[in-house]
Amino acid sequence: MGPVSSRSLGFGTAGFESRSVAVQSVREALDVGYRHLDTAQQYSxxxxxxxxxxxxxxxxxEIFIATKLHSKNLTHDAVLTExxxxxxxxxxxxxxxxxxHWPAHTYDPEETFGAMGELVESGAVRHVGGCNFTADLLREAVSVSPVPLCANQIEMHPFLPQDDLLETCRAEGVDVVAHTPLAGGAVFGSDVLRDIATERDATVAQVVLAWLLARGAYPIPKATGDHIGENYAATALALTPEERARIDAIETERRVVDYEFAPWNR
Structure with a gap:
């Protein structure tokens, strides 16, 4: 079991409307049981x-804290200082x-991961990983990094299951962290997901998060208020093989996070 998989469901921290909401939400998440917090340099x-x-x-x-370097801060010296x-x-x-955060702009595999390896050696960082890496970029990073890659954080939900990339990550011994697990709210419009949620007396979000966990991906939903605890309850929801197959069969395709500089657009 890897350092990410041992924490199961994570808590995303992007886009809180205020400082006070951020403090309150993270404290509530920790109280509920989350032990994996996902942050980033560019988040407020x-x-x-x-x-x-x-x-x-x-x-x-007991808390596993992840953060991300902006793609404009990936030169050797910038990695260290930032x-x-x-x-x-x-x-x-x-x-x-x-x-x-993104393999773009100032990213250079050997230089970037070389500097990150220095941070591991110094004790400032325990593990390194990539976000939004394609299979080819992941294999390249694994081959040049002086330290093992711990995780690849990718968009994953029933409308973007990323089956091939999930298998590549497994083959490379890299955990998959699922960002945008609720597809920006689009999952709430799915009849299949709503039906399963009704049948299981669960929320649609719980069904989706349980499906991701069953696939061996570790989602990091952001939430506030009652949704923090509701989402965490997904860790106790075991979907049946038939329910998982119904979700797997969803034909809707949608990528939510899709910048021009993203590697799949180059």
Whole structure:
């Protein structure tokens, strides 16, 4: 079991409307049972997330904290300096998982992962990974990185199951973290998902998150209020093989996060 898979469902921290909402939501997530927090350099309220971690009764060593470097900060020196800056903003000595947010702009496999390897060697970072890496880019990174890749964070949901990429990650021994697991809210319009949710007395979000977990992917939904606990309850929902097959058979195709510089568009 890898460092990500041992934490199961993670908690996304993008797009909180205010500092106070960020602090409150992260504290609630930790209280409910989440132990994997996903952050990024370009997300707002990073310092507030660090504050919530410090205020929580959950020991730091039980919390797996991931963050991502902006694609314009992936040269050797930028990786080192920007990671230190993130640590300062979070108020931490160590980041558990440092990602390349996008393999674009200043990204160079050997230079970028070489610098990330130095951070692992120094103890500032425990694990490294990629986000939005295609199968070819993942294999390239695995081959040149001086330290093992821990995870590939990719968009994954019933409208973008990423079967081939999931298999590649498994073959390379890389955990899959699923961002945008609810397809930007589009899953709530699916008749198949609504029917299963009704049959199981669950929410559509719980059904989707349980489906992802059953596939061996680890979703990181962002939530506030009651949805924080509702989503976490997906860890106790075991879908039947028939229910999973119904979800697998959904024919709708949709990618939510799709920038021009994304590797699949080049």
């Amino acid at each position: 309220h990073t310092a507030a997330i660090g504050e919530a971690i410090a205020e929580s009764d959950v020991p730091r060593e 990671t230190r800056s993130i640590l300062d903003r979070l108020g931490l000595d160590t980041i558990d998982l440092l990602y390349v």
